[in-house]
Amino acid sequence: MNRSQNLLRLQEESFDICIIGGGASGTGCALDAALRGYKVALIDRKDFSSETSSRSTKLIHGGVRYLEQAFRNLDLAQLKQVRHGLEERHIVLKNAPHLxxxxxxxxxxxxxxxxxxxxxxxxxxxxxxxxxxxxxxxxxxxxxxxxxxxxxxxxxxxxxxxxxxxxLDDARYCLALAQSAYREGTVLANYVSVVGFEKNEQGKLLTARVRDELERRELSIKAGLFINCTGPFSDEIRLMANPALPTRIxxxxxxxxxxxxxxxxxxxxxxxxxxxxxxxxxxxxxxxxxxxxxxxxxxxxxxxxxxxxxxxxxxxxxxxxxxxxxxxxxxxxxxxxxxxxxxxxxxxxxxxxxLTRDHEVEHDLGSNLVSLLGGKWTTYRLMAKDTLDEVEKLLGQENPCRTADHILVGGDGFTTESWKEISTSYGLEESVSRHLANRYGSQASKVADLIREDAALGEHLLPDYPFLKAEVVYAAREEMAVTPRDILARRMRLEIMDWAGTLSCLPTVAELMAPVLGWTQSTTRQMVEEYGTYLTNVRREAGI
Structure with missing residues (x-):
């Protein structure tokens, strides 16, 4: 996923659908729309899954608590939520068995x-x-x-x-959705924020004015329809499109x-x-x-x-x-x-x-903005399906949803024995081979290829964790990671497991990213200082 090339395409091409938000619901909608044959753009103001979608309890479930509330309070909405969650649970497991x-x-x-x-x-x-x-x-x-x-x-x-x-590993599952949407033709980029919309005489959205948060420049994205998938921040986009709307979140x-x-x-x-x-x-x-x-x-x-x-x-x-x-x-x-x-x-x-964790698809007649509101990780695919079904009605189309049986990037060909092939082909020890197979699935060989090219990339970042230097290079080259936090918090998940360990290997991660992304020594040092300051403040706030 090449960010620079995608930014150029976002500015120069027109799209059937532009999705705002790169969490589970946004990437889920992008994959569904692409599989239905639409030309799709997707943007997120930070990294993919950088907000709600990387901070869940990592469970795929119907919700035992919702079931209890449903019976205690005779609440049919809670019961429906349990049913939806359990119907989707097996699909989430089946479509990305490595994650x-x-x-x-x-x-x-x-x-x-x-x-x-x-x-x-x-x-x-x-x-x-x-x-x-x-x-x-x-x-x-x-x-x-x-x-x-x-x-x-x-x-x-x-x-x-x-x-x-x-x-599930929520952040990597979301990344797999983004990769799968990209494989089906979606043009996507992280660190692109919406700053406004251009409308026609009737007030319908024509163009999103956006800012590249890394290069600090503005560009425009043209689309026939815009879908708001920004989770807790949905009201911000809704009111930007139509200030007369009431808040919902x-x-x-x-x-x-x-x-x-x-x-x-x-x-x-x-x-x-x-x-x-x-x-x-x-x-x-x-x-x-x-x-x-x-x-x-x-x-x-x-x-x-x-x-x-x-x-x-x-x-x-x-x-x-x-x-x-x-x-x-x-x-x-x-x-x-x-x-x-x-x-x-x-x-x-x-x-x-x-409150129930159910979702709602809202179509604003004034601006023509479609917003996917509410929901939870387990039902992301159903949420996306409901959203695209509504989009199809607006566009007068009838393309079937194909996501229920669509295996995500890394899941195709993966089995619990896949690590053995990696170990045999690349001469890697069992623990390393298992780690790569269970994080990258059928894409694990691409990380192993980097180790074959440079044995130093087979070294661990920390002695007590399985993460390898090769994974840093791979994330920067192939997974659109553009900051150390993208890698340590979401590609590797070390930030949510060990703050001290994250601080310890942060300089090494930045140094590995620098030649891939063309950073100067000053930029590399700034990346380390900014993330290090953030982690220090977070530890202090928690009293750790």
Whole structure:
């Protein structure tokens, strides 16, 4: 994906559809539109998945909490959300098997009655998911639970209910969607922000005036239709297109902390069903670490990146502590992150944690802008389908949606044994081969080719992590990574796992990127200083 060439095409060509926003919904819409035969452009004011889509709990699920609320409150909207999520779950797993896989989750219970309650609920959950092949839920004895998760407190544990959902690397899955859309003809670029629109005499959008945030220059993109897929920032684009529109989005902040995986000593995840704020919290293995979250609070400072604070760290540690034999300590927190949910609400008095994660496709008759509002990661494909179905009605077309069976870049030909071919062909050790196969799928050979050309690129960036120097070069050449944070936060995910480790290898990453992107020594130094300052401030805010 060559950014310079794409920027030139964005300015010189006209498009059927221009999509604003490069998260899950935007890249999902781009792929769907391209597969239906449209000429598509896609832009994002930052990097692909740099906001909400890289800051999820990394689960592909229908939502156990939504199911409970549906029955408790007789809420059909929540029930529909569960059904949609479970229908889409198997598609997300199937279409990118190198980036998404089944995950076992344990729900500890403290009494026989509590066990019956959760067993019934999860059996209903299974019934909604009859079309996929994940194992069904079952009730485990105390001994079975402690064999799977030995750090739980045996004094408080009666038993646990085991069930399955899916897990994904959200940022890399979004990148695979962008790559797949690009493969189907989409012209896309990151770090391109919309600053205004040009309209015809009737007020319909003709052109988006945009700014290249790296080169600090403006250009125009012509399209027959514009789709707004900017998540929590949707109102900004909606009001830019038509100032008379009412606001629709209520952003909600959710945070996660990252602890050493040894805190659970398990490959299973844990669902904590009781929290002081009425939510559920997950403790999930991710890479070599343990991801714990999330919270749900109103967020008004939409222009500021949400970050982890000391109070939130304490809340998540306090939520996890009652279930463990040994109390996790604040100094064990290695990293964390905050994200915004693009919640829809017609009632400003309703708490964000009570709002459904459903989506809506809005067509503004005044400007002709189509906006995809709300939603969640699991249903990104359905959200895109609903959006393009609405676009087809507006354009008088009837092209079928083809995304349900479209394998994403890296997923074609991938199997759990793919690492063996890499190991044999390139003479790489098993751990390196597995790492490459599980991140790049069928594209892993392209990273391995770089190591064959230069053995030094086979070196690890850090001794305790599998990331290689070759991955930095590959991301800058092939994955449109243009800043060190693009690589460390989203291509590699190190930022969300280990802040100290990220700071440690930051200079090396910048030095590897410099010759690929033509940076001067001054630019390279500036990149290191800016990102290093950001990470230092984030650690201070979290009290780490």
């Amino acid at each position: 998404a896989r089944p995950l076992a989750l344990l729900t500890p219970v403290s009494s026989w009655l509590e066990g019956v309650y959760f067993s019934i609920g999860l059996r209903i959950y299974d019934l909604f998911a009859q079309q996929d092949s994940l194992p069904k839920s079952k009730w485990l004895s105390k001994k079975e639970v402690l064999n799977r998760m030995p750090t739980l407190d045996p004094k408080k544990l009666h038993s646990a209910v085991l069930y399955y959902d899916g897990q 209520r952003p909600s902040k959710g945070v996660h902390i990252v602890l050493p995986k040894e805190v659970l000593q398990s490959n299973d995840a844990m669902l904590i069903p009781k929290t002081s704020d009425g939510r559920v919290v997950f403790a999930i293995p991710f890479g070599n670490e343990l991801l714990v979250g999330t919270t749900d609070t109103e967020y008004q400072e939409i222009d500021k990146e949400p970050v982890l604070n000391k109070t939130e760290v304490r809340f998540l540690l306090d939520t996890l502590t009652p279930f463990l034999a040994t109390m996790p300590r604040p100094e064990q927190v290695k990293a964390g992150f905050g994200g915004l949910r693009p919640l829809l609400s017609a009632d400003p008095r309703k708490a964000t944690k009570r």
